[in-house]
Amino acid sequence: GAVVSQHPSWVICKSGTSVKIECRSLDFQATTMFWYRQFPKQSLMLMATSNEGSKATYEQGVEKDKFLINHASLTLSTLTVTSAHPEDSSFYICSARLWGREQYFGPGTRLTVT
């Protein structure tokens, strides 16, 4: 149980284009999902908190107009990186909260912007 999937697992895009990443909780309903970013040899940094049916809450320093988050259902949250630039290249990982405090993570999406 508590399986979270992400799609795609790897994407390459050209600078200036937009990329959408999906995060799904497969066997449970998640009222809250989180988006993290991880640069090489660095830890995970929280980008935003996503609650079903409401606007996402972004961490300080994360541009909400650049990283659009939509939590349309209890099992799906999407992150869209708009007008991507090479510095946005990173490993993006989502997590979903079960009924407790623990979070279960997806396998991650590796974004490369050329």
Added chain:
Amino acid sequence: QKEVEQDPGPLSVPEGAIVSLNCTYSNSAFQYFMWYRQYSRKGPELLMYTYSSGNKEDGRFTAQVDKSSKYISLFIRDSQPSDSATYLCASNSGGGADGLTFGKGTHLIIQP
């Protein structure tokens, strides 16, 4: 100062040894503590989740929390080469919408 500090390693030990991984935290509001294992280019896998001070055991893993000194540990008994990975400690204050604050992770290598 980062809110969660963790020695990045690498930590190399022989197979079968007991491994001790440690983190310190500075935020007194942190109440929940988790240990994740992350293999290269994969998402973190939840290993242990604790709330109160003391020990919690699950198979070969034991998580220890000392809130008075703001110190958390993970012990791995009978370590195996498959345990080689990066181990991340994480914490939050426990609110339902609370994201996790992670340590930098310790890279563990179990030598066969």
